[in-house]
């Protein structure tokens with residue numbers, strides 16, 4: 646008898662966890678791909694293609710949501726990553742940034758790429774096409790320097806200036 650109850654509670658617990666993570670994912674993202682699109686160049690044609698390939702699934706409103714992004718509990722993790730990423734940099738809102746802010750965003754982006762922190766490792770495991778070659782990184786670096794100024798290819802001064810919007814506490818220092 647007792648054994649059976651445990652099984653049942655475990656099952657209920659599992660179902661509750663799945664429903665919870667499903668709901669959490671829906672709440673986090675709401676509209677999966679909001680309408681705003683950026684129509685102006687970020688770098689050059691080639692540089693933009695590189696960013697699109699490696700960053701846009703998380704840092705834009707043009708996310709390609711794979712089938713497993715609808716399956717809890719994965720759905721929650723993926724929704725969380727995309728919402729966090731869009732908060733830091735959303736290339737679909739590129740138009741709305743000042744020239745200086747654009748430079749700062751790209752400086753931070755280049756830094757993350759060079760440190761090997763971006764694109765996220767878990768994402769790369771499933772998206773080999775997003776891996777950046779040395780030539781890709783060189784191309785982006787040249788573009789940033791040519792278009793925004795050579796100061797933006799230097800490592801950022803503040804370690805974690807969250808480019809984009811509000812000031813976060815640096816609670817994510819553990820990465």
Ligand code: HEC
Pocket residue numbers: 696699700701702703704725726727729730733734750753754755757758763764765768805806807808817820
């Ligand atoms: C799988 C999703 C994903 C992809 C793909 C991705 N990012 Fe991110 N990015 C995130 C998340 C989540 C955060 C916020 C948490 C963090 O800092 O780790 C973030 C944060 C950032 C930050 C802010 C870092 C900070 O600490 O202030 C920059 C800059 C950045 N990403 C650049 C890029 C660039 C450039 C690419 C493409 C080469 C890229 N990301 C690809 C998910 C992603």
